[in-house]
Amino acid sequence: MPAQDSPATEVAEAAELAEGAEGSPPPADAFDPEDPDARSPRVQMAAAAVSVLLIAGVAFHLLFVFLHVAPENQASLKYQEQTREWVYPVFEQNWHLFAPDPLNTNIRVNARVQYRAADGTVTTSPWADLTGDDVAHIRGNPFPSKADQNLLRRAWEFYDSSHDDDGSRTTDRADLAEEYLRRIVVKRMQAEGRADGIVAVQLRAVFAPIGAPDAVPSEPTTRELGWWETRPDDFR
Amino acid sequence: MTSVDSTPESTPESAPDFAPRPAPMPEVPRQVARTGSKPADAPARPPLDIRIAEAVVAFFARLSGRPRGTYQAALLRIGFGAVFLASLVREFLNRREIWGDESPWSNDMARRLLSGIDGFSVLLVRDDRWWFELMYVLAIAVTALFVLGWHTRAMSVLFCLMVVSFNSRSLLMTDGGDTVLTLMSFYLMFTACGRVWSLDARRLRRTGGSRSPGPGQEGGVFVALVAAVAVGLVLPWWLSLLGAALVLTGMWRLPRELEQLRAAVVAAAHHCALFVIAAQVCVVYAAAGMLKVQGETWQNGTALHYALNIEYFQPWPWLSDLADGGPVAATALAYLTVFSQVGFVFLVFAKRVKYVVIAIMVAMHMGIAVLLGLPAFSASMALGDLIFLPTAFLLYARSLGGRLVRSRARGGGGKPGTGAAAAEGAGRP
Numbered sequence: 001m002p003a004q005d006s007p008a009t010e011v012a013e014a015a016e017l018a019e020g021a022e023g024s025p026p027p028a029d030a031f032d033p034e035d036p037d038a039r040s041p042r043v044q045m046a047a048a049a050v051s052v053l054l055i056a057g058v059a060f061h062l063l064f065v066f067l068h069v070a071p072e073n074q075a076s077l078k079y080q081e082q083t084r085e086w087v088y089p090v091f092e093q094n095w096h097l098f099a100p101d102p103l104n105t106n107i108r109v110n111a112r113v114q115y116r117a118a119d120g121t122v123t124t125s126p127w128a129d130l131t132g133d134d135v136a137h138i139r140g141n142p143f144p145s146k147a148d149q150n151l152l153r154r155a156w157e158f159y160d161s162s163h164d165d166d167g168s169r170t171t172d173r174a175d176l177a178e179e180y181l182r183r184i185v186v187k188r189m190q191a192e193g194r195a196d197g198i199v200a201v202q203l204r205a206v207f208a209p210i211g212a213p214d215a216v217p218s219e220p221t222t223r224e225l226g227w228w229e230t231r232p233d234d235f236r
Numbered sequence: 237m238t239s240v241d242s243t244p245e246s247t248p249e250s251a252p253d254f255a256p257r258p259a260p261m262p263e264v265p266r267q268v269a270r271t272g273s274k275p276a277d278a279p280a281r282p283p284l285d286i287r288i289a290e291a292v293v294a295f296f297a298r299l300s301g302r303p304r305g306t307y308q309a310a311l312l313r314i315g316f317g318a319v320f321l322a323s324l325v326r327e328f329l330n331r332r333e334i335w336g337d338e339s340p341w342s343n344d345m346a347r348r349l350l351s352g353i354d355g356f357s358v359l360l361v362r363d364d365r366w367w368f369e370l371m372y373v374l375a376i377a378v379t380a381l382f383v384l385g386w387h388t389r390a391m392s393v394l395f396c397l398m399v400v401s402f403n404s405r406s407l408l409m410t411d412g413g414d415t416v417l418t419l420m421s422f423y424l425m426f427t428a429c430g431r432v433w434s435l436d437a438r439r440l441r442r443t444g445g446s447r448s449p450g451p452g453q454e455g456g457v458f459v460a461l462v463a464a465v466a467v468g469l470v471l472p473w474w475l476s477l478l479g480a481a482l483v484l485t486g487m488w489r490l491p492r493e494l495e496q497l498r499a500a501v502v503a504a505a506h507h508c509a510l511f512v513i514a515a516q517v518c519v520v521y522a523a524a525g526m527l528k529v530q531g532e533t534w535q536n537g538t539a540l541h542y543a544l545n546i547e548y549f550q551p552w553p554w555l556s557d558l559a560d561g562g563p564v565a566a567t568a569l570a571y572l573t574v575f576s577q578v579g580f581v582f583l584v585f586a587k588r589v590k591y592v593v594i595a596i597m598v599a600m601h602m603g604i605a606v607l608l609g610l611p612a613f614s615a616s617m618a619l620g621d622l623i624f625l626p627t628a629f630l631l632y633a634r635s636l637g638g639r640l641v642r643s644r645a646r647g648g649g650g651k652p653g654t655g656a657a658a659a660e661g662a663g664r665p
Contacts, residue, residue, distance in 0.1 A: 033499035036297035043493050047300040047500035054508045062515055069523045089355035090422050093415045095524040100531035102542040135547045144609045146409045147330045153548050154408045176345055183340035210545045213538060
């Protein structure tokens with residue numbers, strides 16, 4: 001524990017001990033199980049054995065965390081499966097926020113829906129700026145909600161990471177990502193009381209480049225996804 | 237150490253590095269004095285192998301002796317508990333949209349994602365609304381008790397269970413702050429984080445009881461049993477059974493040697509966990525720093541400009557504009573960020589320089605908290621930095637905080653600060 005080795009620590013710990021002693025004089029027959037000098041060799045050996053196991057565990061854990069976090073390399077590739085087994089679900093981590101570079105584009109997710117009326121006519125709503133709603137909630141808020149800051153942002157990232165630019169699926173979680181986005185649109189419409197009769201939703205992403213400092217950012221580009229039919233489950 | 241030179245078993249100059257640190261200090265004057273009077277039988281320093289063996293014994297005695305760094309552990313307990321508590325309270329009105337029945341990420345979708353990574357969540361045990369609400373209330377209660385340090389070890393298990401459960405239920409709602417919180421809540425289970433600044437410590441002081449198992453610990457055993465059973469909701473039942481069996485041994489006084497061994501294991505686990513926490517913080521910074529080194533915008537100094545102009549992290553656009561001021565300042569800040577992240581692991585163990593790098597990191601995270609609207613993430617990261625502060629500093633900050641609270645209370649209503657208020661000040665030095 002290098003962090004605790006300074007002489008100041010020792011002073012403070014002496015103070016702590018003094019504080020403890022001051023509060024309650026220990027009973028006469030009490031012994032201090034934490035005193036390493038009072039331990040018999042047998043206990044010391046057992047304690048050392050357990051310590052060795054713990055140290056091995058620490059080394060093992062840190063090794064896998066390293067393999068998981070480090071850039072892909074021949075060692076991490078070799079032990080990919082074992083690393084996955086160890087790291088999920090609790091130790092999974094990635095530190096890519098603003099690294100290697102911050103996003104240079106603001107992505108605005110828009111959505112529109114198709115309604116089918118009782119007589120069978122289908123109408124299409126105008127585009128709604130879902131990200132715009134999030135941003136409006138974040139503005140002026142010292143502690144923005146996850147529902148505004150992470151929900152749609154990470155749902156789009158999830159979709160983007162599981163699909164090609166032409167919308168074809170690239171991972172086996174792609175269907176989850178589509179279902180998630182579809183349900184987000186339906187839930188937003190439900191919140192506004194405009195969900196009745198929705199039969200299909202469509203999303204598009206508007207990419208607005210931030211632009212270099214003091215430069216005029218280039219025009220936003222748009223990527224439209226296809227129409228997705230809604231399912232009864234989406235409305236629950 | 238001139239006396240050593242006269243003996244035949246003199247060792248290479250590098251040898252003293254292996255010696256246990258406390259030992260040589262008192263011996264030096266004694267040796268010099270003896271060689272002065274009777275040079276003939278100057279006591280030879282023990283040979284190298286003996287000294288290495290002694291150092292190893294001393295190392296294990298230290299590792300499994302008294303828990304050190306208990307204030308740092310308590311700071312993390314209070315800090316991370318407070319961050320999770322603040323999130324739960326802040327999101328109370330949005331709780332159903334984020335973790336509950338109104339979430340677009342349905343329970344079934346969560347199960348599908350978690351089944352691929354062996355994830356679990358108590359929120360997914362049942363689909364009923366009442367179960368969700370009950371778990372939410374319990375999470376708040378558990379976290380509050382964890383912050384206060386009430387039967388801390390049992391609470392730390394429940395706290396970890398809740399943190400992992402909420403984050404796993406809505407994995408796609410999490411950010412870096414939640415990741416840090418999850419990791420730390422797990423590591424904290426193995427620390428003795430309730431030794432100080434806790435209700436447990438207060439109870440021990442007041443009743444004069446002991447921490448050892450035996451009669452008088454029935455309350456603690458009961459709470460721990462509840463925690464052990466709760467674990468069985470999401471983890472294999474035999475783990476629960478094992479935990480319950482272990483907890484039940486607390487009903488009886490253990491034989492002396494077994495009790496010593498128990499204390500040794502507790503201390504060794506505590507020290508190992510603190511080491512892992514410190515290493516984890518270094519891993520975070522090293523990873524983030526090394527990634528940034530490769531980033532073009534961090535090299536050309538425009539990274540902050542982009543970071544400050546992401547709409548999702550822009551609660552105060554005018555403030556972001558203000559901070560995005562000028563090529564020189566932006567480049568300097570970008571390089572400072574990268575250098576301090578990459579250098580963190582090397583600087584934070586230095587005796588004096590560590591204050592500089594910790595100050596830079598804490599300032600950086602305070603900036604992120606306000607400018608980018610990420611207070612929970614920033615608080616978690618800053619707490620990770622603070623464990624590198626020495627105990628004396630924490631105690632000083634605590635007394636300073638306590639004095640501030642007291643003087644303000646006196647100025648406001650003429651009432652001296654209560655113990656609770658002082659303890660609260662201790663959480664945020």
